[in-house]
Amino acid sequence: MTCGGCTILLVEDEFLIALDVQMRLQEAGYNVLDPVASVEEAMSVLDKTPVCVAILDMNIRGSTSLPIAQRLEAEGKPFIFLSGNDTYHLQEKYSDRSVLTKPID
Template sequence: MLDHCSILVAEDEGLIALDLQMTLEDEGATVVGPYSTVESCLDAVEKQSFDFAILDVNLRGRNVFPVAEKLIRRGIPFVFHTGHGDRIELLKKFPDAKVYRKPTEIHHLIENLASR
């Protein structure tokens, strides 16, 4: 379903990151990361090539907004995958982003990625 799609994963919880990575790879995607800090994500956005990003809102106590803003400037679509972020506030700041609350059923996330 996600053949030839490269996806950056920003997630600081190891089990969730591993689950996302394995599920995306099972669907044919190439995973960039997962990255667990804002700094490593910003570096990856500068140096890596990918089609899409999945962003946890809170990475080790820092919000991921600088990464989202850089993705917007580069024209790379993303979704938020969060257990902490306020959906309404996220959509005010990033109106074009989709927000998935943890735990989310992964097939919803994959359907969104496949439709892009």
């Protein structure tokens, strides 16, 4: 089963968390691309693969996922953040975005 043909981009640099989120979404019927662990990988995927929504770890490999969020927003695609930390460093522009907190129960 797939949910409306929607493809989800998952950006998470912690392998076990990425695998857990991917498996949970797939078990719920969603089409989830293999997780990517950097801004560069995510941008490359977005260049090649149509996605309808993204889940973005806020802190990835010493950087933030804000460049990915900016691109998705410019393309009119929804996204949510994933974080094990407080959201204090979210730009005001994204303060209204949903944030899934890690660990996910």
